[in-house]
Amino acid sequence: MSEVDPRWGADAVPALVVENVTTRIGPLTILDGLSLELRAGEVVTVLGANGAGKTTLLRTIAGLYPPRQGHIRLFGESIEGRPAHEITRAGIGHVPSGRELFPRLSVADHLELGGRLSPPARRAELRARMLAMFPVLGRRLGQRAGTLSGGEQQMLAIARALMTDPRVLLLDEPSTGLAPKIVLSVFQTFPMLREQGVSILLAEQSLTLGLTAADRAYVVDQGRIVLSGAAAQLAEDHRVVDTYLGR
Ligand SMILES: Nc1ncnc2c1ncn2[C@@H]1O[C@H](COP(=O)(O)OP(=O)(O)O)[C@@H](O)[C@H]1O
Ligand SMILES: [Mg+2]
Structure with a gap:
């Protein structure tokens, strides 16, 4: 078992519970009875090779696949099978694989889009918080997303998701296409998010990057969890690379 922040007792309701979830796309079973848990305040990584099912897992949680x-x-409330916008409203923010920004829309437009489900006063508060957390976005409010650097685009994708005021943030391979130094600067926002009560489920295929920022991790292979444990413990487990990530 990992160390749990004493503010969150072991008996507290978990932020997110995924229990025996199976997702099919057409005739294919992509997630095959997958279970995991994210406790309030944790950063948990789902590690897996390309094609293991990480994106499908995050999309299933976000309501994009039933x-x-x-x-x-989510904090004890059943959300499976609800439409994606209701799941967003319930408190799940999703930073999709590949970021999915609108290249011709500005930074300000993206923040506006993310905040459209929140009441105006709350929206203004969230926007101010995003600009404090990502000062570079504040300097580029009128700039089109397509002209930002990769790191700035990732920050914008995260800020857009945070504008939905989530309690759980799903981050799908934010490291894609970024230099490790930039990835670390993205991960450096996690402690701030934790302080704001946001718990994080991160999908990664890089062992080193995936475990740097995490409290715990699960290894997924062919749509199933095959290993789990404290990040420090999995970092030492040769099976992770030899069997599951190294192919
Ligand atoms: N829309 C889709 N149609 C058919 N197969 C898909 C689709 N999306 C994902 N898959 C398959 O599901 C498996 C898991 O994919 P994915 O969740 O994207 O994995 P990961 O994010 O870990 O790379 C892969 O075998 C992939 O080919
Ligand atoms: Mg993926």
Whole structure:
């Protein structure tokens, strides 16, 4: 077991529970009875090779694929099978794989889009918080997203998701296409998010990057969890690379 921040007792309701979830796309079973848990205040990484099912898992949690079987609970509330916008409203923010920004829309437009479900006063508060957290975005409010650097685009994708005021943030391979130094600067925002009560589920295929920022991790292979443990413990486990990531 990992160390849990004493502010969150072991008996507290978990932020997110994924229980025995199966997702099919057409005839294919992509997630196959997958279970995991994210406690309030944790950063948990889902590690897996390309094609393991990480994106499908995050999309299933976000309501973009309906699970065929199983349960998903956000602070004890069942959310599986609900439409994506309701899941966003319930408190799940999703930073999709590849960021999915609109290249011709400005930074300000993206923040506006992210905040459209929140009441105006709250939206203004969230926007101010985003600009404090990502000062570079504040300097580029009128700039089109397509002209930002890779790191800035990733920050914008995260800020847009945070504008939905989530309690759980799903981050799908934010390291893609970024230099390790830039990735670390993205990960450096995690402690701030934790302080704001946001718990993080991060998908990564890089062992080193994936475990740097995490409290715990799960290794996924062919849509199933095959290993789990404290990040420090998995970093020492040769099976992670030899069997699951090294192919
Ligand atoms: N829309 C889709 N149609 C068919 N197969 C898909 C689709 N999305 C994902 N898959 C398959 O599901 C598996 C898991 O994919 P994905 O969740 O994207 O993995 P990861 O994010 O870990 O790379 C892969 O075998 C992939 O080819
Ligand atoms: Mg993926």
